[in-house]
Amino acid sequence: MTELRADRPGRFSDGRSAGVRKVVVRVLATGMEIRGIDGFLIAVWKTEDLRADGDWPEMKGVRLRCASEPDARLAVEDAYFIKDALPKVDEPRRRRIGLILGALLGAGVLAGLVLSLPMASRLAASLVPAGMERDWGRNIAAGFESQLRVCEGKAGRQALEGLIARLAEGLPADRRSITLHVIDRPDVNALALPGGDVILFAGLIAKADSPDEIAGVLGHELTHIGRRHVSAAMIRGMGVGVIATLITGDASGLVASGIGAALAGAYSRDDEAEADRGGMDLLERAGIGSDGMITFFRRLEDMEGKPGMLTQWLGTHPEAGARAAAIAALRRPAPHLPSMDESQWRSVKAICSKSPP
Known part of the structure; x- marks a missing residue:
C-alpha cells in the first residue's frame, strides 16, 4: 500500500480484550494501517470496509469501525482525518463527503467549536447543501x-x-x-x-x-x-x-x-x-x-x-x-x-x- 499522509495518533479497541490502547494510524491509498506506539502492526483496514461509528460516545473526533472486524473500534481526534480516510469509497461519495467537510471545516469553523456552540453549528448548517x-x-x-x-x-x-x-x-x-x-x-x-x-x-x-x-x-x-x-x-x-x-x-x-x-x-x-x-x-x-x-x-x-x-x-x-x-x-x-x-x-x-x- 502507498502512504498518503502523515501518521495520526488514535485510540483502538479490538472488541475482544479489555481496555483501549494508544495507536498510530497511517492513511494509505487503499485503506489504513493501525500500529501500536511500538510500531507493531495491529490491523490493516481497507477503505471500502470503513464505516463511521456513533457508538463510542466517550471518544472524541472521528470514530470508525471496519466491516471485516466488526467488533473493533478506532477513534482519531483529528477531525480532518476523515477527509483522507473515507473519500475513496467511490467518486459520488467522495464528492458528497468533500461537500460536508467543506461546510464543517473548510469554511474555517473548527470541528470542536461546531460541535459545541449553537451559533457555530447554525452557521455550519447554513452551508450544508439542501440535497x-x-x-x-x-x-x-x-x-x-x-x-x-x-x-x-x-x-x-x-x-x-x-x-x-x-x-x-x-x-x-x-x-x-x-x-x-x-x-x-x-x-x-x-x-x-x-x-x-x-x-x-x-x-x-x-x-x-x-x-x-x-x-x-x-x-x-x-x-x-x-x-x-x-x-x-x-x-x-x-x-x-x-x-x-x-x-x-x-x-x-x-x-x-x-x-x-x-x-x-x-x-x-x-x-x-x-x-x-x-x-x-x-x-x-x-x-x-x-x-x-x-x-x-x-x-x-x-x-x-x-x-x-x-x-x-x-x-x-x-x-x-x-x-x-x-x-x-x-x-x-x-x-x-x-x-x-x-x-x-x-x-x-x-x-x-x-x-x-
Whole structure:
C-alpha cells in the first residue's frame, strides 16, 4: 500500500480484550494501517470496509469501525482525518463527503467549536447543501423503516399529508416539500429529520385527543425543519463520525442506538422556544386554532409526574408546563377552521390498524 499522509495518533479497541490502547494510524491509498506506539502492526483496514461509528460516545473526533472486524473500534481526534480516510469509497461519495467537510471545516469553523456552540453549528448548517440535508433525512428514515413496521392506512396518510401541506405553506418556499413517515411504535413522540422528513410514532397518535393536538406537534416539528435546527442539532450533538455514516452508509445501526433521541435532545433552548413560536405561526397561517398545541403540552405536564408516563417527546422537548404557558400568552383569538373532519380523524387514529376503520 502507498502512504498518503502523515501518521495520526488514535485510540483502538479490538472488541475482544479489555481496555483501549494508544495507536498510530497511517492513511494509505487503499485503506489504513493501525500500529501500536511500538510500531507493531495491529490491523490493516481497507477503505471500502470503513464505516463511521456513533457508538463510542466517550471518544472524541472521528470514530470508525471496519466491516471485516466488526467488533473493533478506532477513534482519531483529528477531525480532518476523515477527509483522507473515507473519500475513496467511490467518486459520488467522495464528492458528497468533500461537500460536508467543506461546510464543517473548510469554511474555517473548527470541528470542536461546531460541535459545541449553537451559533457555530447554525452557521455550519447554513452551508450544508439542501440535497445533502435531504440525503441525511432519507437515510435516517430508511433506517427506521428497515427495522420497524410502517403504518400504511391510506386514508389516514392522506389526511395527515393534507394537514402537513397546509402547515408547510407557512415555511420558506424551498422548505415546503415534506415527507411523512408513520412508524408503529408506542413512543409518544414525533421527530423532524434533516431536509424535510417527519416521523410520527403510533403512540403519539394514540395519545392525541384531537387532530388539533397533532397539528400543534407537526407545526413545532416543521419549524425545526424550516429554520434548519435539525441539521444544526445534528452537527452540534452527534459528531462528524455519525454524519459520515449518514453520508456513506447504512443508518439502521444508528437508529438502534437511539439517533432520534440524540438528535432531538441536541436542540438548544432557543431552538425549542423558536419552534414553539414558529409552530403557533404556522397554525395561524393555516387557519388552525392553537388550543390543541396548548392542551397537548399541558397533558404532557400532567404525565410528567406519573411513574412510567414520561414520554419520549417530553424527554426531548422539556419543560412542557412552562412552554404551554408561554404559548398561551402568544395566543391570538381568531376564527379558525378545523384541522381535519371527523372522518379524516377516525382514519388517522386507525392508520396503524391492519384493516381500515
